[in-house]
Amino acid sequence: MVSQAHIRTSGFNNTTRLKKLAAKLFMTTALVGTSMVVLSPVSAVAQGAASQVSAEKQFNIQAQPLANALNSFGRQAGLQISLASAVTQGLSSQSVNGSFTPSVALSRLLKGTNLSFDISPEGTVFITGEQQSTAVGEAVASDAITLDMITVTAGGFAQSVVEAPASVTVIPREELEKKPYRSLIDAVRHVEGVTMIGGDNGDISIRGMPGSGTLILVDGRRQNSTRELNPKSGNSVEDNWMPPIGAVERIEVVRGPMSSRYGSDAMGGVINIITRKVADKWTGSLGADMTVQGNSHSGNSQQGDFYLNGPLIADTLGLQVWGYKKLRDEDEIIGGFNKEDNLNGTARLWFTPTENHDFMLEAHRSRQRYWAEPGMSIKPADKEFERDYKRESYTFAHTGRWDLGTSQFSYIYDEASRDALTAGEPDRWMPSVTNHTIDGSFVAPVGESHMVSIGGQWRRQKLDIGGMRNGQLPPLPDGTPATGQLVAEVDQWALFVEDEWRVFDSFALTGGVRYDNNSIFGDQLSPRLYANWQPTENWAIKGGVATGFIAPTLKEYVPYIGNGQRGGATTWGNPELKPETSVNKEIGIYYDNLDNFTANATYFHTTYKNKIANSGSRCLNAPNGQPSNSDGCWTGADGRPMSVYFNVPEAVIQGVELAARWGITDDVALSGTYTYTKSNMKTAGIDIYGFPLGQADGLAPVATPRHVVSAKLDWQAHEDLGTYVRVNYRSKDNQGVNWGGGSKPMNESAGDLLTFDAGLSWQVNEHFTVNAAVYNITNKTNYNPDRTNSYQYIEDGRRFWLGARTSF
Template sequence: MNTSLSHSGWRLSTACLALSTVIPIAYAQPKPDNAVSQLQHVVVTASGFEQLVEDAPASISVIPREELQKKAYRDVTDALRDVPGVVITGGGSSSDISIRGMAAGYTLILIDGKRVNSRETRPNSDNAGIEQGWMPPIEAIDRIEVVRGPMSSLYGSEAMGGVINIITRKVADTWTGSLRTEATLQQHSDSGNSYQGNFYVAGPIKENRLGVQISGQKTRRNEDDFLQGFSKQDTQSGTIKFTLTPSQNHDLIAEVGRTEQKRISTPGHTMALETCGRNGCTPNEASESHYTRDSYALTHKGRYGNLQSESFIQQDRNKNPGRNMFIKNTELNSQWNTLLGDHHVTFGAQYLSEKLEDHGNQYKPEVSDLSRYQWAAYAEDEWEIHPSFSLTTGLRLTHDENYGNHWTPRLYGVWHANDELSVKAGVSTGFKAPSLRAAVADWGQITGGGGVPAVIVGNPNLKPEKSISQEIGFIWDNRENLNLGLTFFNTQFKDKISEVRRCTDPDGLATCHVVPGDQGYKFISDRVNVDKAVMRGIEAVASWSITDDLQLSSNYTFTHSKQKSGDFAGRPLNKMPKHMFNSTLDWDYSPELNVWTRVNFRGKSSDYLSRTAMREGTPSFTFVDMGLGYKISKHTNVGVGIYNVFDKRVTTETHEAVYDGRRYWAQLTMGF
């Protein structure tokens, strides 16, 4: 049995408990019912039941539907750029989402509380941006909730960095729909233009009994005309959802969806014409990747007086036919919540099954099918000790087929010191089980890029990675026009899985062997738990309604990481900007016209650990975007914008990533 609490965690836990005994004395007055601010958004991800952001036991940000419609967000990734603590890593075709300095693989993505994870079909983190391609179209989204910090007590493995929960729109009581088309045209001819269309339609088939919701999208990004730029990308998706209400206290929701993504890189464009080595040059061939995701889900929502439940079964099937990989994930989850006096209790159980078929085993090709399961039971209690103070305690037991039992506790306090000031503090734990291939002794994963191959050998003695995070935050809201927030966080990360080289040929020749007589490799790596690290930082947010029509929203994030063990002890861990600043100015010139501008600054990234060696960080950059939206009629609006106004070019030569230069965007949305 493993536990994730450290001495520092216990100190903050004790502080939360001590705080609960003195807070009632300092309480001034209850919050007024008519208070209106950004903190009044309702969320579910932090605790499993609906509550206001200011009451939620976590650092949480919300992007509501009004903001998604008002601003020129092209997709979910674009919307997340303005969230404090969130970094969109990479560039070109390989962007990904990181939270609070943790790598992207530690961010759990949910759609309506259900997992989205196809990373096992990309074992070497190739095409990292694929995960975002499974997201629903903007027109189908009600809101996006982002929890910063570990949430494994509710959601289990992968939720070490944080959770992104995309909540889709509910089936309406009357028929409604929208069609959105948009285009982005590049100023530079060597960058590819992009086009997108998506739709949403929903309504009742039988009033108060049966409803349907259908959404879909199709996108295209043309290939860049320079090395390591954006590949040609095509995505198409469709989802249909039926909602049945057989009685007043029961809802049944059946959902089926399919998404396809294709990427093509061609020689002379994003690929070199040929690859040259010791024995001469060989012409390159076009590289095509094809990914599909089929998902099926059945959900039941029940209301039994003071007791509410939500249970579902979901299965998603992810294919990477180009590499002959297929994974089937099955999830069963049942979550219940109820009020017991001053206690709001959430409890539930979960079962997860993974079945992988991969014919790329370089060590023992006859081993191609891998599987595992895990089950979990969890409970959380939000205790309203005083009208001004609540204390949340949570505990989850996860039993993994390969790693046995793992306990993940959580303790979090929320204190409304007075009508304007709130304080949040807590300790959260996280863990992440090794990937399926990583823990199999008979598995050799191909790596090393083109040319002479290399291999990473699995290790059955691996342990899950673990973290413990402490945070304290202060939120001040004058309930009129100004909201300020300041959060300090500290995360201790241990048992990080890293690579250790067993053999390396200095000339890149195939002289390393896993077993005598194999094909030979330029290097062989083993996976081991060796590293400890610490990540800490500050998140500051401000929202100011300068006038009734002019709104300024800004946030700043400082992130610092340090390896505490291993060959690079004392050096940074991940490639993250130390300083990050976002600011958006919105002007409602009239009821029909909105003008906006935003600034995204990313400071110089720290040096970072890349597999088995340290690499130098990359320079800072700033992007400025601006645009406007105009409501032509009740159901029709248009938007235009200029992205990267000052044409800052970010390339692989300087930043190890590609971001587009100046480009022009336009969209038309029609609804009914």
């Protein structure tokens, strides 16, 4: 009930002011003096990576095809292996059994193969043939990017993408540097299974799930903590909290539920941004780029970023600092992009007192500001408005390498706020959210065939509504007037355990379960079971069953919190809401000819229950004794039309994901992805205060495209010059539901779209690179300015991008 949410009112609070003052002082001290940092379950100092190589480990690797043996070695050593699949073709390994340093174990494994290896300061093992030239070595490194990437998100420890207990795509920094990277949407838009809800200004959807089901991490740390501030409850705000490209090592996209490991919000999948490790020598980069629109009514954009990384005390103390500034002009299109100004800064300090222990501190501050003027991106009759999002976070973390295994611990404090100002209106919605999060995990081999992960999490979230419709709040349950600032809190804790059982060398079974306890919604159990079989060195088959859930946000649950709708209604929280849940089944097949061709195909089927939606501006019948307006529509405590959150009983989502890469020659490669998604809801016979949900029966819970295709042709025209062309196709959306469109029809969808891109990357010298591209060459868009009352979203037409980056 409401009391469980710890709702209270408070006026001016000196303690709160002192806490905020202390936090700001801490931020300044950290940035100037101690340069603080964030832990991830996957990030470690270069010194720590070196200890991974020098410390003895237990190895149990049988003689077998070398590619399989190296996968086992990487898993048991906890190191990333980089090589081209062709290097291992036709080769077999020696057996390695016993306690050795990774260097000794790898030397024994490669004995008789004529292969050599080198270990980078960051802990990556590069394997090459003796006769390889520098150019070929560069090709190997590039090939490794797409063929043999390592992931840590799916299992909690280093594994190859094929061995991981989930469907995973890895995007390396080298690929990101070749295109505009204004937000996370730009980074993941071409990944199979990933679509955008509402176009480039919307949410990231994985496998047809809503944006709220995509958990976004940076080094394993949640970014979704600010979702309470987003009126749409999606991830469009979190997309822009991302680190600059210079700080990114790779991005891992896990498709399918991961609640068994990460809890709420990971129902559709997980996007984990892995940042670069601190180096043993000073390195850095500066980047700048701009996009010029071919259409005068679309806004131009520009951005700049920096990254600095190196030791303060050799082998003991390391520092990382990064930041960016992003600007975009306002569109002259109703419903288009607002004027935008984003700023981000982060500092990390790494302390490694011994080779087996890393301590990390981080301070982070970012701000997103948006403006809209009448007649520009909003209608001439609308009022000018400004939206200002701010976020600060501080992290302490520890990584320990013990005889039994590896431990991770972190404490994260973050606070964020949203200030919404509308010209001529005294009411201001200024919510803020504060989060305290403690995470811990331990990963260890057990016996010769088990890798066990255990862990837990505690989180406390407080939502302060701040000035929400002052003087118009309903009284509290005891009759006390609700004045001042309304506050709601929720606590939750969780425990999880997972085991990868290597039944035999080519077959692994991963099982896990997570128990979540929420102070409002109670208990939630999220199990998963996943199998991975590699019958030959060319083929792999994997699949399983996983469950997911999304707990309602405080603004969706607490009845005293109102969220304004564009049609003039206010949606109030509903304490009767249930968490969203899902059961996902998938099976995938992977092929690698160990030369120049890889491909994978996955089928998934999801049963999705209790989707949370709201009635928007549709007219609801007032219950007995409740007020209504002259149109007979139920009105809320603020005198505006009443809107409610509710659960949609059930939906079924299924689809197919395809991806392939063909190295046609040493210089030419063709790659592509395809996603098919079909979904429908079961709402027949359901009525919400006179709003018949039966109209939505058979429609999609989220308006995602039925078909999405992306194909890219890369040509390395010269040693220093790479070019590409890309074709993108998005079919007409699945018939999505316009829940709250007033008099608009419920079954609306956007049309199909075919676009073409072309670009190049010129390595001017060792330290300087120039990138350029033309996007949407044929200037194709779906937007019709005469249909502003219809469902459509804004997309940029033809545009020209130029970027430059220098590094040292």
